[in-house]
Amino acid sequence: MPKLVDHEERRAHIIDALLRSAASNGLHSVTMRSVAVEADVSVRLVQYYFDTKEKLLLAAMTRLATRMGERVRHRVRATGAGTDPRTIVEAVLLEAVPTDEESRAFHLIYTEYAVLSVTDPALAGQPFLAAPDEMEAFLVAQLTAARRTGDADPHLDPHQEAVVLLAVSAGLGLSVLLGQRTAHQATTVLRYHLGRVFPTRT
Amino acid sequence: MPKLVDHEERRAHIIDALLRSAASNGLHSVTMRSVAVEADVSVRLVQYYFDTKEKLLLAAMTRLATRMGERVRHRVRATGAGTDPRTIVEAVLLEAVPTDEESRAFHLIYTEYAVLSVTDPALAGQPFLAAPDEMEAFLVAQLTAARRTGDADPHLDPHQEAVVLLAVSAGLGLSVLLGQRTAHQATTVLRYHLGRVFPTRT
DNA sequence: ATTTTGATGGTATGTTTGTACCATAAAAAT
DNA sequence: ATTTTTATGGTACAAACATACCATCAAAAT
Numbered sequence: 001m002p003k004l005v006d007h008e009e010r011r012a013h014i015i016d017a018l019l020r021s022a023a024s025n026g027l028h029s030v031t032m033r034s035v036a037v038e039a040d041v042s043v044r045l046v047q048y049y050f051d052t053k054e055k056l057l058l059a060a061m062t063r064l065a066t067r068m069g070e071r072v073r074h075r076v077r078a079t080g081a082g083t084d085p086r087t088i089v090e091a092v093l094l095e096a097v098p099t100d101e102e103s104r105a106f107h108l109i110y111t112e113y114a115v116l117s118v119t120d121p122a123l124a125g126q127p128f129l130a131a132p133d134e135m136e137a138f139l140v141a142q143l144t145a146a147r148r149t150g151d152a153d154p155h156l157d158p159h160q161e162a163v164v165l166l167a168v169s170a171g172l173g174l175s176v177l178l179g180q181r182t183a184h185q186a187t188t189v190l191r192y193h194l195g196r197v198f199p200t201r202t
Numbered sequence: 203m204p205k206l207v208d209h210e211e212r213r214a215h216i217i218d219a220l221l222r223s224a225a226s227n228g229l230h231s232v233t234m235r236s237v238a239v240e241a242d243v244s245v246r247l248v249q250y251y252f253d254t255k256e257k258l259l260l261a262a263m264t265r266l267a268t269r270m271g272e273r274v275r276h277r278v279r280a281t282g283a284g285t286d287p288r289t290i291v292e293a294v295l296l297e298a299v300p301t302d303e304e305s306r307a308f309h310l311i312y313t314e315y316a317v318l319s320v321t322d323p324a325l326a327g328q329p330f331l332a333a334p335d336e337m338e339a340f341l342v343a344q345l346t347a348a349r350r351t352g353d354a355d356p357h358l359d360p361h362q363e364a365v366v367l368l369a370v371s372a373g374l375g376l377s378v379l380l381g382q383r384t385a386h387q388a389t390t391v392l393r394y395h396l397g398r399v400f401p402t403r404t
Numbered sequence: 405a406t407t408t409t410g411a412t413g414g415t416a417t418g419t420t421t422g423t424a425c426c427a428t429a430a431a432a433a434t
Numbered sequence: 435a436t437t438t439t440t441a442t443g444g445t446a447c448a449a450a451c452a453t454a455c456c457a458t459c460a461a462a463a464t
Contacts (some may be wrong), residue, residue, distance in 0.1 A: 189366060293423075
């Protein structure tokens, strides 16, 4: 048989093509043909590696969820070890605010998937449940630590506050995607709010 | 000619059918046929009153935006005149949290439209820009008033805080739609956050 | 009474989409 | 050397869709 190809690499190549295709015209306009063209392969090959469109969409969604985790972890690492909680929390939450074109495309598709998964039974469930829970636990830990050291307002409830932070982050990110605010405005507002959660000691 | 029908009524009837159809299977699954069936009219009639699918979708979106305004205004009125700012603000923001099935369907379609309008040039622009700006101005006014009377923390910036409130509201509403939280949890968190914006005087 | 016009039904058509089917070259396994 | 696999291309096909077209009936206008 020919070349004996690396399946995972091929699949990744095709999924990336799907994501590019979705980025420019929306997830709803993704078709077997558009993916094939973007990946520069025949439609038959897309079938060969993913069988059905449903499976292809699901694989892309899984990849997206994985990438989201990597992005957040990358932000955390980039702040360096032993950074104060406020800086870490800020870094994590700012991930939801799309700045450059790349991050805008990423978050747009992610959001389209999230909304689609509400009505599409084939996409229902899995990967959107784990990530937020992890994030929440992480934020609770950071807030609890900050409260102990006096960096955070002792009156705040770490758990409730973590949920608020996630909501603010998601809400601001969405508003930027919808063109209601600029990334800069969203960033400023998020920083303002963090200023109230982590007050400057007097 | 026959009956000489009220066009606006017919259009409203068909749009409602579209919204019901979108509620059960998602906006992406809405088709001329599905709308016609749901409205119990022929496909030809849907064409007759809306010409093209694009115009139909646009009309439904406009109606949705209008209804959103009505919903919020209704909430404000329901609290009665001369209510304290915190109660009014709470009422307005809780509108974004879907509780019953009706409100869930409404917000789901609204969100689907919002996301779709990012990539679909036919839907781009108009009705999603006015509403948030109005809301923002309203919240700023309420916060400013509350700060003057001492009901709200004097340190807060009314404008930034208004944006935070909108983001929290939208973020929580979205998380409920996605099934990450229950409406009850979202309500509790929103109330908690309002408790920090409007502290109980000591 | 006749002509126009508004409301509606049915059907045809061209396009797009997902998927199934047939074919083949080439490397591996025997 | 022959026989399997494996990767790939091309094409065919049925379904669904939006829309255009043709037809009709009845009320209004004349």
